[in-house]
Amino acid sequence: MVDLKGQYKSIKDDVNPAILEVIENTSFINGPKVHEFQKNLENYLGVRHVIPCANGTDALQIAMMGLGLKPGDEVITADFTFAATVEVIALLQLTPVLVDVNPDDFNIDVEAIKKAITPKTKAIVPVHLFGQCANMEAIMKIAKEHNLYVIEDNAQAIGATYTYSNGKKAKAGTIGHVASTSFFPSKNLGCYGDGGAIFTNDDDLAHTIRGIVNHGMYERYHHDVVGVNSRLDSIQAAVLDIKLKKLDSYNKARREAANKYNEAFKNIDKISTPYEYGTPDNHVFHQYTLKLKGVDRDGLVKFLNENNTPCGVYYPIPLHKQKAYKDSRYNEADFVVTNQLVKDVISLPMHTELDDEQIEFIASKIIEYING
Ligand SMILES: *Cc1c(COP(=O)(O)O)cnc(C)c1O
Numbered sequence: 001m002v003d004l005k006g007q008y009k010s011i012k013d014d015v016n017p018a019i020l021e022v023i024e025n026t027s028f029i030n031g032p033k034v035h036e037f038q039k040n041l042e043n044y045l046g047v048r049h050v051i052p053c054a055n056g057t058d059a060l061q062i063a064m065m066g067l068g069l070k071p072g073d074e075v076i077t078a079d080f081t082f083a084a085t086v087e088v089i090a091l092l093q094l095t096p097v098l099v100d101v102n103p104d105d106f107n108i109d110v111e112a113i114k115k116a117i118t119p120k121t122k123a124i125v126p127v128h129l130f131g132q133c134a135n136m137e138a139i140m141k142i143a144k145e146h147n148l149y150v151i152e153d154n155a156q157a158i159g160a161t162y163t164y165s166n167g168k169k170a171k172a173g174t175i176g177h178v179a180s181t182s183f184f185p186s187k188n189l190g191c192y193g194d195g196g197a198i199f200t201n202d203d204d205l206a207h208t209i210r211g212i213v214n215h216g217m218y219e220r221y222h223h224d225v226v227g228v229n230s231r232l233d234s235i236q237a238a239v240l241d242i243k244l245k246k247l248d249s250y251n252k253a254r255r256e257a258a259n260k261y262n263e264a265f266k267n268i269d270k271i272s273t274p275y276e277y278g279t280p281d282n283h284v285f286h287q288y289t290l291k292l293k294g295v296d297r298d299g300l301v302k303f304l305n306e307n308n309t310p311c312g313v314y315y316p317i318p319l320h321k322q323k324a325y326k327d328s329r330y331n332e333a334d335f336v337v338t339n340q341l342v343k344d345v346i347s348l349p350m351h352t353e354l355d356d357e358q359i360e361f362i363a364s365k366i367i368e369y370i371n372g
Contacts, residue, residue, distance in 0.1 A: 001310050002186045006353035007250075011242060018238040031234035037241040041197065044244060047174040049206035051198045052232035053213050056155040056182020059196040061088040062230060063151050063178045064123070066198075066209040069094050073122035077153075078108040079318045079338040081127040085153050086319050095120070098320045098330065103337045104275035106289070106345075107134040112334070113142055123149040128157030128172050130314075130347075131188065131254075131286035132277060136162050136175045143176075150176035154199070156286035158189045159251045163279045172284075173199045178209075183232075183240055188254070188286055189247050191236040250352045254285040257354040261288055264363035270295050270370050287314060288350040295370055297346055303369045309362055312347045 008015065022033060034052055041050045053059050069075065071093035077085050079098040089096040099112035106129050113124060124143055126134035136152075143150045154173035158181050163169050173179035181187075183195030200206050208225075211218045216227030232240075243250070262273045272291040276283050292300070297313070304311045318338040320330045332339065348362055 001312055001347070001349050002351040003349075003353040004185055004190075004351075007351070010353075011246070014242045015239055018242055019235055022234045022238050028234050029231060031237070033234045033241065034232055034237040037232075037237040037244065038197075040241060040244055044247070045171045045174050045199060047171070047199045048201045048203065049199065049209075051200075051206060051209050051213060052237065053196045053198060053230040054232065055194040055230075056153075056180055056184060056187075056196040057084040057088060058228065058230040059180030059182065059198045060084060060125075060151070060153060061091065062209055062212050062228065063180050063198050063200075064088060064092055064094065065212050065228075066178065066205050067123065067149050067151070069122055069149075072120065074118060074120040075123045075125060076113055076116050076121060077125040078127050078129070079320050079335055080106060080315060080341055081129060081153070081319065082155070082315065083319060083322065083325075084155075085125055085127055086325055089125070090325065094122075096325060096327075097121070098318075098325070098335075100335050100337045101129075101341070103341070105132055105134075105277040106130060106341065107132065107277070108139070109337070110135055110138045110142065113139065115334075117142075117146055117148075121146065121148060123151055125151045125153055126176070127153040127155075128160065130274070130289050131157045131160060131284040132274075133157060133160050133162040133172050133282045135277065137164050140175065149178070152176040152179035154179045155182035155184075155187060155196075157284055158187070159247045160284040161279075161281040163282065174201065177202060178205060183236065188251060188284055189240065189243055191239045191243075193233075193236055195232045195236045195240065196230075197232070251284040253352040253354075254288075254350060255280070255283075257350060257359060258283075258285045258288050260356065260359045261348060261363060264359065265290070265367075268367060268370060269293070271366075285350055287312075287347045289314065289345050289347045290366075291341070292344045292346065295344075297344055300346060300366065300369050304365060307365050309365045310349050313345065314347050316342055318342055 160172040
């Protein structure tokens with residue numbers, strides 16, 4: 001699904017000395033590389049504060065802790081996403097409120113958010129799924145009307161640019177009150193281990209969060225709040241700083257691969273290629289996900305597995321049906337879209353090193369199965 005080796009080979013001459021430098025300096029934790037990367041990412045995103053941390057799941061949890069959400073507060077998020085999003089809500093003893101997504105862009109359904117708001121609702125967590133920004137303008141409007149926080153889960157869309165209806169642009173992860181991202185190796189900006197970050201334009205919130213990531217310390221050995229230990233290490237920061245400079249070209253390579261897949265499938269009625277909401281740079285193709293119509297998806301997966309063609313199903317089970325997150329409040333009629341998507345979606349290999357031959361081979365195998 002991803003070709004991390006091919007990408008590493010192309011940047012090895014920069015990455016190897018950068019990693020060695022950290023080792024030679026033995027500045028493994030909180031070294032100058034971490035600060036440098038943080039500043040460079042702030043500049044790239046156009047955001048006031050980037051707070052690095054250990055992974056994308058921590059980033060979400062810490063963002064929620066920073067906002068001071070309290071047990072029993074309701075947090076609305078999408079039913080069709082990776083479990084990390086709902087996991088941290090539950091861990092903090094907040095109440096997850098899962099809602100359905102749009103059938104076209106797979107992102108959180110704005111009307112469903114409106115329906116789910118109660119006096120206990122405190123926050124909305126839109127996930128920019130598969131690399132495409134959710135409808136942030138509408139979500140920010142609802143949040144303002146109901147006095148809610150918006151936490152962007154930006155693990156899959158770093159580098160995407162959201163365009164408002166008046167033409168104004170902003171990077172994904174800089175629009176809500178706070179955002180989280182992940183530097184897991186396969187993400188669009190991935191390191192060589194675990195990593196994550198929190199973004200915010202709010203100076204007070206940034207200060208609070210900087211203490212939370214460091215055991216709740218604002219002054220050495222004074223613990224003002226309950227915190228966590230969540231750090232990005234210097235070796236990862238050194239890798240990320242090199243890859244950040246290439247992020248736009250990496251995302252461009254993903255888009256080019258997506259366009260080639262689109263072309264290959266354009267005459268196949270049983271395949272919907274990814275719908276794009278907004279301007280083209282609204283989507284950075286963390287995943288290239290097809291929606292099948294009247295095709296046995298699991299049969300196709302089996303056929304591809306037997307034919308040396310990687311594929312993935314993100315996600316096969318709606319979160320509201322997962323054992324850990326089942327809740328008697330949920331009504332199946334409210335999850336019509338997600339319940340169908342989990343049967344119809346399939347994701348194809350998507351990374352920065354895909355060549356025409358690979359894309360043609362993958363597409364031809366899928367078409368072969370569908371045309372049976
Ligand atoms: C990857 C991912 C996360 C978690 O990131 P980790 O770094 O693996 O903890 C959270 N949310 C979404 C949507 C993700 O894709």
